Amino acid sequence: MPRRARVKGNEGLRCRAYGHPWIDYGWLPMIQEGLRMWSQAFECGRCKAKRHDRRAFRTFALLRRRYELPSGYPSRLTRAEALTALVEGQEEGGTIKSIQGEAVLGA
Ligand SMILES: [Zn+2]
DSSP, rough: OOOOOOOOOHHHHHHHHHHOOEEEEEEEEEEEETTTEEEEEEETTTTTTTTEEEEEEEOOEEEEEEOOTTOOOOOOOOOOHHHHHHHHHHTTTTHHHHHHHHHHOOO
């Protein structure tokens, strides 16, 4: 049974490739400029990015979204570029061979 190598690359790169696993820190009702809305706070369990959403009180329509990204976060990379960087990191560790081996076994 081939062993899978540990994913290489920093946490930010993994979040850029896979998306952030958000932890919900709750909903706060608020009034801004006479409008009732929800303020929601989230934190990424992996890279510690923060997300702040404002939603309309009744419809939950997204009014505003703001991110606080950790230093070094690869925000300039597209998702495909981040995935490529992760796969290339694994290739150095020999995992691509393992994945091919599994594919042959499963065929
Ligand atoms: Zn993240």
